[in-house]
Amino acid sequence: MSPVSVPGSLARACRAVRPGGPRDAVAGLTPPWVASPADVGEASALLAAATEHELAVVPRGSGTSVSWGVPPHRLDLVIDTLRLDRVIEHAAGDLVVRAQAGVTMSQLAGVLAAARQQLALDTPAGSVNGGQASSPTVGGVLATGSAGPRRLRYGTPRDLLIGITVIRPDGTVTKSGGKVVKNVAGYDLGKLYTGSHGTLGLITEAIFRLHPLPAATAFVTAGYADPAAAAQGVAAAAGSDLAPVAIEIDRPARDGLVRVAVLLEGDPGGISERAALMRGVLGAGTATLDTAPPWWGADPGTSGPGIAGREGRTVIQIGFWAAALPGVLHAVDAAGRAAGLDPAVGGSAAAGVLHAAVPGSAAPEDVAGFLAGLRDRLAQDLEPGFAGGEGPPARASAVVLRAPAAVRDLVDMWGPVPALSLMRALKDQFDPGRLMAPGRFAGGI
Amino acid sequence: MTVQAMVPRMTEICGTGGVVSDPAELRTYECDGLTSHRAAPGLVVLPETAEQVAEIVTECVRAGVPFVARGSGTGLSGGALPRTDGVLIVTSRMRRIVAIDPVSQRAIVEPGVTNLSVSTAARPYGYFYAPDPSSQVICSVGGNVAENSGGAHCLKHGFTVHHVTGLQIVTPEGELAWLGDGTGAAPGYDLVGMFTGSEGTLGIVTKIVVKLTRIPQVITTLLAAFETTGAGGAAVSAIISAGILPAAIEMMDALAIEAAEAAVACNYPAGAGAVLVVELDGPAADVRRDSAAVRALCQEAGCTEIREADDPAERAAIWAGRKSAFAAVGRISPAYLVQDGVVPRTALGEVLDKIAALAAGSGIRVANVFHAGDGNLHPLVLYNDATPGEEARAEEVSGAILDLCIEHGGSITGEHGVGTDKSKYMTRMFTREDLDTMQLLRCAFDPAGLCNPGKIFPTPRLCGEVPGPRRGVHPAVAAGLAEQF
Numbered sequence: 001m002s003p004v005s006v007p008g009s010l011a012r013a014c015r016a017v018r019p020g021g022p023r024d025a026v027a028g029l030t031p032p033w034v035a036s037p038a039d040v041g042e043a044s045a046l047l048a049a050a051t052e053h054e055l056a057v058v059p060r061g062s063g064t065s066v067s068w069g070v071p072p073h074r075l076d077l078v079i080d081t082l083r084l085d086r087v088i089e090h091a092a093g094d095l096v097v098r099a100q101a102g103v104t105m106s107q108l109a110g111v112l113a114a115a116r117q118q119l120a121l122d123t124p125a126g127s128v129n130g131g132q133a134s135s136p137t138v139g140g141v142l143a144t145g146s147a148g149p150r151r152l153r154y155g156t157p158r159d160l161l162i163g164i165t166v167i168r169p170d171g172t173v174t175k176s177g178g179k180v181v182k183n184v185a186g187y188d189l190g191k192l193y194t195g196s197h198g199t200l201g202l203i204t205e206a207i208f209r210l211h212p213l214p215a216a217t218a219f220v221t222a223g224y225a226d227p228a229a230a231a232q233g234v235a236a237a238a239g240s241d242l243a244p245v246a247i248e249i250d251r252p253a254r255d256g257l258v259r260v261a262v263l264l265e266g267d268p269g270g271i272s273e274r275a276a277l278m279r280g281v282l283g284a285g286t287a288t289l290d291t292a293p294p295w296w297g298a299d300p301g302t303s304g305p306g307i308a309g310r311e312g313r314t315v316i317q318i319g320f321w322a323a324a325l326p327g328v329l330h331a332v333d334a335a336g337r338a339a340g341l342d343p344a345v346g347g348s349a350a351a352g353v354l355h356a357a358v359p360g361s362a363a364p365e366d367v368a369g370f371l372a373g374l375r376d377r378l379a380q381d382l383e384p385g386f387a388g389g390e391g392p393p394a395r396a397s398a399v400v401l402r403a404p405a406a407v408r409d410l411v412d413m414w415g416p417v418p419a420l421s422l423m424r425a426l427k428d429q430f431d432p433g434r435l436m437a438p439g440r441f442a443g444g445i
Numbered sequence: 446m447t448v449q450a451m452v453p454r455m456t457e458i459c460g461t462g463g464v465v466s467d468p469a470e471l472r473t474y475e476c477d478g479l480t481s482h483r484a485a486p487g488l489v490v491l492p493e494t495a496e497q498v499a500e501i502v503t504e505c506v507r508a509g510v511p512f513v514a515r516g517s518g519t520g521l522s523g524g525a526l527p528r529t530d531g532v533l534i535v536t537s538r539m540r541r542i543v544a545i546d547p548v549s550q551r552a553i554v555e556p557g558v559t560n561l562s563v564s565t566a567a568r569p570y571g572y573f574y575a576p577d578p579s580s581q582v583i584c585s586v587g588g589n590v591a592e593n594s595g596g597a598h599c600l601k602h603g604f605t606v607h608h609v610t611g612l613q614i615v616t617p618e619g620e621l622a623w624l625g626d627g628t629g630a631a632p633g634y635d636l637v638g639m640f641t642g643s644e645g646t647l648g649i650v651t652k653i654v655v656k657l658t659r660i661p662q663v664i665t666t667l668l669a670a671f672e673t674t675g676a677g678g679a680a681v682s683a684i685i686s687a688g689i690l691p692a693a694i695e696m697m698d699a700l701a702i703e704a705a706e707a708a709v710a711c712n713y714p715a716g717a718g719a720v721l722v723v724e725l726d727g728p729a730a731d732v733r734r735d736s737a738a739v740r741a742l743c744q745e746a747g748c749t750e751i752r753e754a755d756d757p758a759e760r761a762a763i764w765a766g767r768k769s770a771f772a773a774v775g776r777i778s779p780a781y782l783v784q785d786g787v788v789p790r791t792a793l794g795e796v797l798d799k800i801a802a803l804a805a806g807s808g809i810r811v812a813n814v815f816h817a818g819d820g821n822l823h824p825l826v827l828y829n830d831a832t833p834g835e836e837a838r839a840e841e842v843s844g845a846i847l848d849l850c851i852e853h854g855g856s857i858t859g860e861h862g863v864g865t866d867k868s869k870y871m872t873r874m875f876t877r878e879d880l881d882t883m884q885l886l887r888c889a890f891d892p893a894g895l896c897n898p899g900k901i902f903p904t905p906r907l908c909g910e911v912p913g914p915r916r917g918v919h920p921a922v923a924a925g926l927a928e929q930f
Contacts, residue, residue, distance in 0.1 A: 094789045188638065239547065395627055397626060
């Protein structure tokens with residue numbers, strides 16, 4: 001142990017260090033210290049000090065997802081990136097932006113909108129430990145890899161990131177990629193850090209490729225009493241040549257209507273004609289809207305971007321091959337029935353990402369039973385003979401994004417993960433001291 | 446154990462027809478598309494299954510022998526350069542399209558499947574495989590994964606990494622493993638994204654889950670002529686800045702046009718100093734609007750003539766000139782170097798002017814044929830290797846072009862990869878710490894350092910070496926099997 005005290009080391013590294021409080025809790029665990037570095041130099045010094053004293057660190061942006069996921073095995077220091085809040089360069093002519101990790105998505109959207117450009121990700125506001133809703137940061141969106149409805153057209157953060165600066169646990173500042181959209185020089189470490197939930201290092205800066213804001217948008221909606229018919233509608237929309245940007249579904253209750261909405265973007269002169277064609281593709285009971293339906297991009301079974309009613313819910317993300325949509329809905333229903341629950345389900349059906357949500361009033365044992373039943377059915381029931389057994393052994397997953405502590409304690413939040421031994425080997429290389437968000441990630445990483 | 450001593454065991458694994466050990470035959474594998482780097486492999490094996498690849502790698506690990514994977518051998522950076530003391534694992538017999546799932550917009554293919562054949566198989570369902578390197582008739586999907594290949598249409602549709610959602614690999618320790626589950630939303634680290642573009646240094650791909658893309662409603666190709674490359678570059682910047690995202694924007698300068706004209710009589714506008722090929726795809730109304738906007742922006746930038754084609758035969762005629770350019774240049778110069786650098790799109794005009802000045806100052810001709818829309822330059826540095834000193838001057842010019850790219854905040858490679866050829870330039874883009882961090886990946890996957898060693902990262906042995914010339918036409922091009930970018 002170093003002769004210098006921990007608070008002394010942290011204070012020397014960064015001018016803004018304070019004791020942690022309940023509002024700083026990470027999945028229920030309160031850190032002794034919270035540091036807010038003003039620049040990359042302070043952030044680097046903080047990590048070096050953390051390594052020296054073997055402090056467990058969790059990076060945090062707006063904190064909209066710190067209540068998510070698995071609690072860290074231990075926690076000594078939260079590094080708050082909110083003071084790294086500069087949009088360093090918006091090269092509008094190149095459709096590229098370089099921003100620090102603490103820039104919020106709404107701040108960034110404001111800067112880009114002035115040039116009629118966007119970072120094409122849907123990242124709704126979230127609440128911080130039950131407090132007010134706020135916009136997530138660039139760093140947080142990268143660390144969680146989160147994306148919304150338009151992932152069908154634009155992909156997820158990993159598809160739009162072209163360069164990244166990350167501080168390794170020992171304080172070394174490193175970068176990969178660059179500020180040009182096409183670049184294959186060296187390993188693309190941005191892919192590794194995106195979705196790594198803070199377990200490999202501290203993201204301090206990112207460079208993204210941008211897209212123009214669409215000239216016009218239209219939403220085409222439909223409702224289906226039969227889930228199989230809804231799945232057919234989704235597949236027909238995805239297979240059309242009408243260039244859908246997003247295809248979402250929402251089903252608040254098991255025997256209720258499956259609502260489907262398709263987003264179109266493009267030329268104002270052509271979009272109404274295209275919307276009419278899309279209505280034909282979706283069948284009866286359709287409408288065209290200028291704005292998104294209230295449930296668009298929201299938690300399944302809720303309306304609007306508000307956070308009311310979300311507290312205490314368990315939200316499970318299901319990833320699957322899009323053709324398995326009927327089977328996934330059936331798996332949710334069957335597992336729900338067996339557990340005596342009626343989960344709401346919705347999300348990016350054509351992109352193969354749905355969310356199932358169970359209210360906070362459900363008994364934790366029932367939620368755990370539902371999750372186990374869902375995983376069993378996803379593993380066994382979805383086209384078992386697909387590709388003559390030569391495809392990936394698992395073609396669907398169910399990951400718990402958020403859950404109350406009583407549920408969290410009963411379940412494996414991440415579930416089975418392919419190639420876990422390679423992931424562990426990576427973690428050993430990048431964070432040999434296991435100081436970065438230890439235990440927060442898949443497989444106990 | 447020497448590599449020759451492995452022949453009996455490799456024959457057990459691959460059969461007698463699956464092992465090449467005759468020195469004359471081995472020499473046919475001594476280079477990929479970058480012919481200036483040559484090394485005959487110690488042994489070549491031609492497995493037919495993923496299990497055989499795993500057994501081969503396991504044997505190599507046991508013997509401490511390095512191994513290199515190779516697809517069709519069209520790479521342009523020496524990424525598949527064999528080791529004389531190692532085994533070359535050629536995936537060309539692994540050519541099955543295992544499954545096509547149009548509703549999921551996915552296909553599962555083996556690594557030796559050629560790029561174009563994925564699109565051919567998907568077409569009856571209304572889909573295509575978007576990444577389209579110019580060698581797509583012959584290059585393999587496994588090689589595309591290794592290099593994160595691009596192509597003319599990646600401006601809108603993205604690179605290989607945007608179209609791969611699952612990989613079965615043999616790890617450098619000889620184990621079969623699936624990375625990702627094909628969904629693009631698998632839990633855990635994004636090993637698929639990280640593996641794609643790792644240039645064969647993290648393992649050998651044995652199956653690939655690719656995304657299929659819906660064939661667009663309408664495709665239109667514009668050909669615009671300009672007096673200078675500067676004017677053409679300004680048009681490119683204007684198109685991008687206007688918020689138009691064409692499927693492709695390609696540029697050729699006067700020398701490249703002259704070569705293409707001589708080779709395929711593409712009938713581009715006479716006397717043009719530069720031409721742009723702009724392809725738009727999508728819903729009809731959007732393509733119409735964008736086409737009108739592109740025409741207007743080209744006019745403003747001083748375009749002297751513009752043609753538009755929307756039927757497949759007319760579009761193919763416009764593309765014929767562009768696609769023939771690399772090979773055509775091989776016919777007007779005894780030898781040339783292909784460069785692959787990237788600059789921000791707004792810097793195109795300025796960098797092209799500087800390249801022209803470099804060429805004029807050195808007396809070395811440079812032909813420019815490139816993916817203008819994403820700033821990916823492919824200057825072809827022409828010289829006569831029979832003239833004493835000219836090769837050295839050409840290499841100087843080629844290196845100076847990369848320096849220009851780096852000065853303008855760009856990259857030393859946009860799609861050809863670092864491979865053997867450019868590892869010595871890596872320190873100009875990245876710090877020692879950056880490169881050390883990248884190599885942590887390598888250590889996690891390949892602690893013994895046997896999987897395609899000596900590529901990407903500079904080593905003392907490679908430092909100070911200079912890029913080699915490319916002579917004439919690549920054999921695959923000469924045989925009519927491929928076109929190059």
